[in-house]
Amino acid sequence: MTVVARDELIQARKRLDLTQEQLAERVGLSRGYLSNVEKGNHNPSLETAKKLAKALNKTLDELFS
Numbered sequence: 108m109t110v111v112a113r114d115e116l117i118q119a120r121k122r123l124d125l126t127q128e129q130l131a132e133r134v135g136l137s138r139g140y141l142s143n144v145e146k147g148n149h150n151p152s153l154e155t156a157k158k159l160a161k162a163l164n165k166t167l168d169e170l171f172s
Contacts, residue, residue: 112169115165115169116144116145116159116170119163127145134159134162136155
């Protein structure tokens with residue numbers, strides 16, 4: 108399980124002008140699951156964290172602690 112740096116995840120998504128729906132589609136998640144990750148209700152698996160980081164042009168360290 109990976110702890111999300113919620114603010115960085117949200118800001119990275121917004122900097123790329125992506126909606127939750129668009130980012131979720133890019134990484135194969137539901138929008139609802141991504142929303143819960145952003146809210147801190149769910150922590151993504153390492154595999155999902157890697158996909159999110161790649162889609163947002165960030166390293167794992169930049170998005171997750």
